Amino acid sequence: MPHLKETVYFIVNPMAGSGESLKVWKKAEKILQSKAVPHEVFFTREKGHALRLTMEILSGTKQDTRMIAVGGDGTINEMINGAIGFPHAIIGSLAAGSGNDYVRGIQKTESVEEALSLFQDNAFSAIDIGQFETNGKMGYFVNSLGMGIDAEISDEAERSPLKKWFNFVRAGKLIYLFIFIKKIVTYKPGCMELIIDGDRHLLKKVWFIVIANQSYFGGGMKISPMSKLDDGRLNVIAVHDIPLLKLLTVFITVLWGGHLNIKNVDSFSGKMIKMKNEGSVKSSLMGKLLVGTK
């Protein structure tokens, strides 16, 4: 375990939460200075930079190294992908994005003070990490990955110029709801083949399937309340064959996890999951990563 005298590395995404991250960093910096915590800070310049910085820092040492993202789920996701293959990486995040599902579900605190104290108190746990393969691309995740309307919503939210506006009025999460309402009219649910640890499930009219390693997705929706961070399994939630009105109730009840009582919402769990429609995603449990948790 690292000693308090060892440098803590911060990677700040100045664009996360439409600039909110810089305010979060200023607050964190004051706390670090007041407690004389040795630290170094790097500011990301573009997409992919947090991943490269993480690899560079970790390849320069073999000692346990604490690295903290100051950003949202995109930033911590890049850092996790950069930390793969470095067993001395200890990763954490300060909530500074618009969704912040990582800090909500994994670190279990969105407070800057509490998050920093986790790292000072060496409050770390090893959590499961998922690996995925799609269209020849390989990557890693600790939150979730999805196929269907959910993936299209996340993708559009990420690219939407409206995200900045929603963040500006401090309603960052509403971007997902806004795009969902737009998509629900145009989305055509299709058949999906799901193979979980060798068992095949053929699902008709699939609206979305989420493979979750932790409870939250989409900026605070409790998609997978039964997910456990260290149980060595991934959870699968599939919403299919559902009338439109009932689908709307899924998107309301998912806020507290009540959607699992709806007949057309199925849940599974396993270690190796394959999803196939026009594209395909293969996902499996990969190993463990040490992160700060309450």
Ligand SMILES: Nc1ncnc2c1ncn2[C@@H]1O[C@H](COP(=O)(O)OP(=O)(O)OP(=O)(O)O)[C@@H](O)[C@H]1O
């Ligand atoms: N300097 C930069 N300029 C533009 N984009 C950047 C820069 N640095 C990082 N990025 C990209 O910004 C994107 C958004 O960051 P991030 O996901 O952390 O914030 P967010 O979208 O506000 O939060 P959340 O994902 O929790 O909703 C990431 O995909 C990241 O790669």
